[in-house]
Amino acid sequence: MILWFRRHTLAAHLLVIALVVLLYLRWPAVAILVIVLYVAVLGIASMNMATNLFVDTLRHVHPGSGTEGEPGGQIALSFDDSPTEGTAQVLAILKAHNVKATFFIVGAHAAARPALLQQIVREGHAIGNHSYSHAHTLPFNRPATILSDLQQCSQTITAIAGVTPRMYRPPFGVVNPAIGQAVRASQLPCVGWSLRSFDTASSHPQRLLARITSRLTPGAIVLLHDYPAVTPQILPELLQEIKRRNFTCVLLSPETLRP
Numbered sequence: 001m002i003l004w005f006r007r008h009t010l011a012a013h014l015l016v017i018a019l020v021v022l023l024y025l026r027w028p029a030v031a032i033l034v035i036v037l038y039v040a041v042l043g044i045a046s047m048n049m050a051t052n053l054f055v056d057t058l059r060h061v062h063p064g065s066g067t068e069g070e071p072g073g074q075i076a077l078s079f080d081d082s083p084t085e086g087t088a089q090v091l092a093i094l095k096a097h098n099v100k101a102t103f104f105i106v107g108a109h110a111a112a113r114p115a116l117l118q119q120i121v122r123e124g125h126a127i128g129n130h131s132y133s134h135a136h137t138l139p140f141n142r143p144a145t146i147l148s149d150l151q152q153c154s155q156t157i158t159a160i161a162g163v164t165p166r167m168y169r170p171p172f173g174v175v176n177p178a179i180g181q182a183v184r185a186s187q188l189p190c191v192g193w194s195l196r197s198f199d200t201a202s203s204h205p206q207r208l209l210a211r212i213t214s215r216l217t218p219g220a221i222v223l224l225h226d227y228p229a230v231t232p233q234i235l236p237e238l239l240q241e242i243k244r245r246n247f248t249c250v251l252l253s254p255e256t257l258r259p
């Protein structure tokens with residue numbers, strides 16, 4: 001069903017329109033309900049990569065030796081939109097705790113702060129592609145434009161840091177048929193997360209820390225950003241808690257990622 005929808009998205013839209021027209025002739029209220037439901041399903045799937053409706057998304061790492069509710073196992077920390085004005089501080093904290101993370105790089109940010117991207121790579125962290133522009137309008141573009149933006153990001157990273165990203169995380173976590181087509185054409189795995197910290201919307205360090213630590217389970221991929229002021233405030237405590245619970249932070253890669 002999902003594969004059919006991906007291949008024939010236009011046909012699916014046309015089928016629903018035809019159904020709505022037929023229903024409208026006899027049961028107008030039902031026709032409107034079908035439209036509302038269809039748009040709602042597409043909207044939810046666009047905002048929630050876990051539905052896999054438009055593209056297969058990898059949102060965990062291998063859980064490792066721990067099991068749910070027991071100590072130990074593997075998790076992964078990921079930082080989006082880097083490099084930013086907050087990257088250096090986050091790198092220093094990670095270094096002090098001897099923890100490696102994965103940074104999803106925005107090409108335009110890397111072009112503006114090339115030394116920080118080089119530092120991320122030099123210090124042993126993994127990198128992924130997070131688009132060149134990170135534009136709010138990107139999801140509304142044609143697949144070819146989205147693919148070209150993705151490729152520009154990879155080329156920029158390679159030129160600056162000498163490494164080529166092997167994963168893509170769509171900006172804002174938004175997916176749709178055009179983004180799905182572009183990601184499949186890039187042949188890069190699409191990476192999501194299992195634990196969204198909402199650090200960009202948080203101004204309460206203890207609440208943010210509690211949100212993350214209460215949801216940490218083996219195999220989790222944590223979504224963070226390095227530019228909110230609150231993130232470096234909680235990071236040392238978060239890393240201590242991760243160590244106390246015997247979790248190992250692994251780098252994201254096509255080899256470590258799981259659905």
Ligand SMILES: [Zn+2]
Pocket residue numbers: 080081130134171172
């Ligand atoms: Zn982002």
